[in-house]
Amino acid sequence: MKEQVDLLRVENLGKAYRDYESEWHRFASWAGVRFTPKNESWVLRGVSFAMGCGEAIGIVGQNGAGKSTLLKLITGVLRAxxxxxxLxxxxxxxxxxxxxxxxxMTGRQNVYHAAxxxxxxxxxxxSRIDEIxxxxEIGEYFEQSMRTYSSGMQMRVAFSVATAFRPDIxxxxxxxxxxxxxxxxxxFERIRQFQKDGTSLLIVSHDRGAVQALCSRAILLEQGVLVKDGEPQAVMDFYNAIIAEKESVTVRTNRRSDGRVQTISGTGEAVVERISLLDVSGTEVEFMGVGQKACLLxxxxxxxxxxxxxxxxxxxxxxxxxxxGTNTHHTGQAQLDVAAGELLQFKIEFAMNLGPGSYSISTALVSADTHLQNNYEWRDLALVFNVHNxxxxxxxxxxxxAPEIEIARP
Known part of the structure; x- marks a missing residue:
């Protein structure tokens, strides 16, 4: 069996910003002389993970969690x-x-400088300047001073020069x-091609779709600490639950029989007792055909x-x-004055106009249009089912x- 080669290994990584009594103490500390700092603020601490050849890892977390600091440490912009x-x-x-x-400098001059x-x-x-x-695709601006560029144009040049030669990471x-x-x-198309060719990817993004589409693994940072490392959907579900809770004291995870990790969060003032997928005859099913009528109970x-x-x-x-996704706030069907112990039954009918594959349903019990306010229960992977054609x-x-195609051969 071929041994996995790690392109990146991070061990117990930490970054602190420190204030000293004097600049002399600071300079001496760089030389290895120990001085107790006047103030010390850790933005990252105890982070460890490894990334193999061809692996794609998404780093997620709230603002201030330490994501950008981690990347700057890895790239050498900051010193740990x-x-x-x-590496x-x-x-x-x-x-x-x-x-x-x-x-x-112009865009062209900056390309030579940055590369x-x-x-x-x-x-x-x-040899690559024309491709870059x-x-x-910024036209005549490529020959103009970069101070005239919008942020989007800067990003176009930055990405083009950074990916002009396929990197290992x-x-x-x-x-x-x-x-x-x-x-x-x-x-994203270029990134996917690089991945096919063996490039490893480390990406920070708040875009759940990008992380789950590009990455085989995700890492969640919270207040400078690595709190979860695993399959992207499970990590993103846990991340969303933390955002809803502000504190993770009521976030729970369960491993389902199919191996997937389910995340449940909320105050528990209301809970989903049963969830089923029914066909037109009212029979509970796990498989449905494309286009069939379905009822979510x-x-x-x-x-x-x-x-x-x-x-x-x-x-x-x-x-x-x-x-x-939708909810009964948007459909104008929010329920008022629900008594303790009361049971509510929701029947949601729709056509299963989905492509063949495996799907899941997540549920949320809240008071308004999002789970960021009065999150009674958020349940990921509440139901898993399959669609076949x-x-x-x-x-x-x-x-x-369903298409209606007309063809004429006049």
Missing amino acids: TEGSIE SGRVAAILELGMGFNPD GLMGFSAQEIH EDFA LIVDEALSVGDAYFQHKC VEVRALSSIPRLVLGYMLKDRLGQVVF SNLPVFIGSSWM
Whole structure:
């Protein structure tokens, strides 16, 4: 069996910002002389993980969790206070916009400058300069001063030069979020091609869809500490639960019989007692055909008196990306003055216009339009079912959109 090679290994990594009594104490501390700092603030501590060849890891967490600090430590922009980092292979990084660019130089000049800092010779850069210009698609601005660029144009040039040569490890911070939708598609397509060719990816993003589509693994940072490392859907579900709770004291995880990790959070003032998928005959099923009529039956028990109760649900594909979701706040069916002990039965009928595959349903019991206020219960993977195509024309994709095709041969 071939041994897994780690391109990146992080061990007990930590970063602290310290204030000393004097600048002399600070300089002496860099030389290894121990002085007790006047103030010490840890932004990252005790972080350990490894990344193998061709692996893609998403780093998620709230603002201030330490995500960007972690990437800057890995790329050498910042110096670690404790711990170690081992890197193998060539690294390309897209961190803060404008990093490594001179605003008084043109886009073309900045490409030569930035690629030179990455270790490429003038001849190597010259061989790719036309490709970089074409990929960035900023037209005549490529020959103008970069101080005239919008943030989106800066990102176009930064991504184009960073990915002009396929790296062993590609590290991307939130910079991609400033681009327009068209260029984001181009970026993700190039990233996917790099992954096919063996590049490892480390990406920071708040975009659940991007993390789950690109990554085979996710890491959750909370207040500078690594709190979860695992399959992207499970990590993102846990992350969403923490956001809803503000504190993770009521967040619970269970491993289902199919191996997937279910996250449940909330105050427990209302709970889902039963959830079933029914066919047209009212029979509970786990498999449904494309286009068939379906009924989602959800029974909710109020364990406390609730002034306003809203049921929300989301239908997700096997990667955890949302296919459809709504709630009874948006449909104008919020239930008022629900008594403690009362049972409510929701029947949600819809056509199963989905592509073949495995799907799950998440439920939310809240008081308004989101689970960020009065989260009574949030339940991921509340129900898992499969869709198959037995009697419709062959098609691909996640949705069945029955076409009417007219053909003329005048």
